[in-house]
Amino acid sequence: MVSDAETVAKGEWYPPHSSGSVPARLLSRGGRLLAVTDEDVALSDSAAGELSFTPRVGSIPRRAVFADGSVFESSDNDAIDAFLRGGGRSGWVHRLEEFHPRIFVFAVAVVLLAVGIYRYALPALVEVAVLVTPPVVSEAMSYSALNTLDRTALSASQLDEARQAEIAARFRQVAANAEGGAGRYVLNFRDGGLIGPNAFALPDGNIVITDQLVELAGGDDEMITGVVAHEIGHVEYKHSLRQLYRAAGVAGLVMLIAGDVGSGVEDILTQGGGLLALSYSRSAEAEADRRSVELMRKAGMDPVAIARFFDVLEAKLGDHASTSMLSTHPGTPERKQAILEYDRILQQD
Amino acid sequence: MDNRVSAGSAANAFERARFTGTASEYFGIWIVNVLLTIVTLGIYSAWAKVRRNRYFYGNTVLLGRAFEYHATGKQILIGRLIVFAFVVVANILAAIHPLFSLVTTILVLIALPWLIVRGIRFNARVTSYRNVRFDFTGTAGGAFVSVMLGGLVAFLSLGLLAPLASRWLNRYVFNNLRYGNRPFDTDPKIGTLYRALLIPALMVVLGLVVLAGLVAIAVVGMQANDPGAFEHDAAVLMIVSGMYLVVFGLIIVYGLAGLIYRAAVHNIVWSSTRIDGQHLLRSDLSRARYAWIAISNVVVTMLTLGLMRPWAAVRLARYVAEHTAIRIEGEIGEVFTQFQTTGAAVGAEYMSMEGIDFGF
Numbered sequence: 001m002v003s004d005a006e007t008v009a010k011g012e013w014y015p016p017h018s019s020g021s022v023p024a025r026l027l028s029r030g031g032r033l034l035a036v037t038d039e040d041v042a043l044s045d046s047a048a049g050e051l052s053f054t055p056r057v058g059s060i061p062r063r064a065v066f067a068d069g070s071v072f073e074s075s076d077n078d079a080i081d082a083f084l085r086g087g088g089r090s091g092w093v094h095r096l097e098e099f100h101p102r103i104f105v106f107a108v109a110v111v112l113l114a115v116g117i118y119r120y121a122l123p124a125l126v127e128v129a130v131l132v133t134p135p136v137v138s139e140a141m142s143y144s145a146l147n148t149l150d151r152t153a154l155s156a157s158q159l160d161e162a163r164q165a166e167i168a169a170r171f172r173q174v175a176a177n178a179e180g181g182a183g184r185y186v187l188n189f190r191d192g193g194l195i196g197p198n199a200f201a202l203p204d205g206n207i208v209i210t211d212q213l214v215e216l217a218g219g220d221d222e223m224i225t226g227v228v229a230h231e232i233g234h235v236e237y238k239h240s241l242r243q244l245y246r247a248a249g250v251a252g253l254v255m256l257i258a259g260d261v262g263s264g265v266e267d268i269l270t271q272g273g274g275l276l277a278l279s280y281s282r283s284a285e286a287e288a289d290r291r292s293v294e295l296m297r298k299a300g301m302d303p304v305a306i307a308r309f310f311d312v313l314e315a316k317l318g319d320h321a322s323t324s325m326l327s328t329h330p331g332t333p334e335r336k337q338a339i340l341e342y343d344r345i346l347q348q349d
Numbered sequence: 350m351d352n353r354v355s356a357g358s359a360a361n362a363f364e365r366a367r368f369t370g371t372a373s374e375y376f377g378i379w380i381v382n383v384l385l386t387i388v389t390l391g392i393y394s395a396w397a398k399v400r401r402n403r404y405f406y407g408n409t410v411l412l413g414r415a416f417e418y419h420a421t422g423k424q425i426l427i428g429r430l431i432v433f434a435f436v437v438v439a440n441i442l443a444a445i446h447p448l449f450s451l452v453t454t455i456l457v458l459i460a461l462p463w464l465i466v467r468g469i470r471f472n473a474r475v476t477s478y479r480n481v482r483f484d485f486t487g488t489a490g491g492a493f494v495s496v497m498l499g500g501l502v503a504f505l506s507l508g509l510l511a512p513l514a515s516r517w518l519n520r521y522v523f524n525n526l527r528y529g530n531r532p533f534d535t536d537p538k539i540g541t542l543y544r545a546l547l548i549p550a551l552m553v554v555l556g557l558v559v560l561a562g563l564v565a566i567a568v569v570g571m572q573a574n575d576p577g578a579f580e581h582d583a584a585v586l587m588i589v590s591g592m593y594l595v596v597f598g599l600i601i602v603y604g605l606a607g608l609i610y611r612a613a614v615h616n617i618v619w620s621s622t623r624i625d626g627q628h629l630l631r632s633d634l635s636r637a638r639y640a641w642i643a644i645s646n647v648v649v650t651m652l653t654l655g656l657m658r659p660w661a662a663v664r665l666a667r668y669v670a671e672h673t674a675i676r677i678e679g680e681i682g683e684v685f686t687q688f689q690t691t692g693a694a695v696g697a698e699y700m701s702m703e704g705i706d707f708g709f
Contacts, residue, residue, distance in 0.1 A: 014479070014480035017480070017481070017529075017685055017686035018480065018481070018683055018684070018685050018686075019478075019479040019480055019481045019529065019681075019683055019684040019685075020683040021479065021480065054403075057378065057400050057403045057404050057407065058370065058374045058375065058378060058404050058407070058408070059369075059374065060403060060404060060406075060407025060408055060415060061407060061415055061417075063417070071480050073480070093381060093385075093400070096377075096381045097377035097378045097380075097381045098377055099373050099374065099376070099377050100377075103376065103377050103380060106380045106381065106384050107380055107656060109384060110380060110383050110384050110387065111654060111656075113384075113387050113388075114387070117387070
């Protein structure tokens, strides 16, 4: 009775939901598939259309479930494929996966795509995200950041009101030419405490300058103005928001591509993303430096006043360190050089 | 290493598992997974996970039969979409008002034990061996105590109570695990687990001493300069480098100690596990060899821009499989699957997004 049937593959047959297997063959006959033992005893049969094999992955065994819930399992992948091909559908993904010269083309494509996404798609996405971020987000971020700093590191400024007013007047002069006008930026005086001489910008336009920085500048008010102009540059270019989105984008990219990077590698990639973010912040510093030169020129002050600040740093702190992988900021001598060059270019125009 | 296909006849002898996959075969699967994932903007990653798991399960051979992974790409995609939607909504809410992030955090914490159970159960139910599925019967309360509380205790005690946490976690996972209608049971002894902690603890102490020494040198070097300066100065540079040193140092020290500890605990737990009260499991990973494979895998993967990842994954899977064995006491008999349907994929997907993977 089964002699007229075509053998599809050899394998094993399992009763429904049971581990008790018997060696079996899968036969195809008259549009039906049936499993039989080596002695041709019928075990199960179903219409061929009801029976589908699990897709081929490497050379692992594949299985098909009969209508009664019993299972035929076989490692004879080529025989199953030969049978299925007669019926039409076969695994195109598996054919792509086979070890074939085109695999190397895929590898090159993956590397190029990953680099391309990182170089072009990611910055574009960051720009879009920055554009659609409502101002309320950066306001909320800035508000909570300044609150936290005030509660932990910073305390009220010790500078007298007259000195604060002098510095604030010059600040308004440079801010007048900045995007959004003087009203967009607020200068805050604080005692830096452990932070020491420092100045930083919050995304909503609040700029903080520490007493220690004012002290370090001596009487050179243009130098202080150059530094706050640099901070205005950070606000204009939305550097902190950009950096935030960039970090999120790199993390997303790692998760997207990395499906199977392995947990240890994933940690390292995330750390590596942090290092790349640092190199981004170096270019942001350079951008803010150039903005300082422009704003100071427009305000009729010494455009390279901020460069004098680097002189002070070099003289007082012996900071001749050049840029390294781990620094958030470019080396001081390099920055001074870049500022002076940029000023020369502006003078020529 | 004897790998005869003989469950009944080789009574009282341990039989090792095998891993039959090869790096070249897996490379094809992996590179196509990555390529299609990129091209489909991540959507294919659900199907990629299924193919990857089917390959690794299907090549893990115990007593002549391979394991099987049954989840479908669609199931996993739906789980991922739900988690993704939740993350997006939570982030939008957090951006609108900080208070919302508190609410969503509390919600996640409340839901976490339930998600953990769903995750383990999903992974168990989509796994089969000899046509019989695994199952997991743990409760959310158990997950809260053994996974969350245990993790917290281990973390807060700086690892000193880690053996206690390991015991809770593994008892919870294995004692609730079923192979069809047969239960697993395990009872790793707390004394044995503490002995496993000895070497990792020494490594951490030594590592911290070395790190503290390096930081001290950095601080002295910093004080040689004028303390404090503007945001672009040497002190900040040294603080930043110092912070990186400490962060990377801690990751390396704890990572290494964790690898050694994990291998030892794996051996202890598996070797104290029985199926159906009689069939014994055994694991004999060498701690040094396991750590070496894990570390060199990461290094080789990094140096080859990830292209050697398939080789690394196959290498680790092969080592673990070849150091896992089972001893069948008498006849294993016929085992029946207890349930018919599988749970939704949401729980399991949350786990893998969070990087918590409870393999068993």
